[in-house]
Amino acid sequence: MKASNFLYYKNWAVAGNVSTEGKYAFKILNSLKNSGFNVVGINPKNITESDFEYMKKTLSNVHVLDLCINPGRGIDIVKAARVAGVDKVLVQPGAESREILDFCNDNGMDVICGCALVELSKRYGNQSIV
Template identity: 40%
Template structure:
């Protein structure tokens, strides 16, 4: 899946600090909501991806890589793709995703919202 295809999905989970207006997770969550995507927030609002009460299309990692990896390892829900935002990537996350054959792209949803 590429960024254009990701933006055609409907159900997003933003993983990061979605409460602090200065954080990118906050901006991403609110811009997705403004464009009428279905959005849940994990990190400051929900504590686990497993608490999301809808089928997930896109997991957006906009969080410290150590915390992101922990949440991924605890996750039991299915999803179509992960978007790893700049700064949320790490060798450990990429290794975990590859070993578990989990689909991902390294990209930015803010860019996707502007382009598509």
């Protein structure tokens, strides 16, 4: 599977600093919204261990998880996503780690390292990019 194939799925979650304009997670979240995707943002700085159940509920209708976050925080989100039934993970440049890739592969999750903004730009042109 290629990163562009993930664009066939309409329900996404973006994990990263989704609340600060200028950050890539913010740009990805808004670009997906502007392109007609259903997308939720997960800002891990606001999540504690006790929020694991909240994350599972948030991810329950998600098809694709986009990681735009430090890999040390990303692995916990990937684990919650797996429990919630998410089986596609797009890992942005700098968010990858051997632990994340191995976990996804070992648990039957399609994992691809790529850039959502690049794929959106190819498919929809620059008008969808924030």
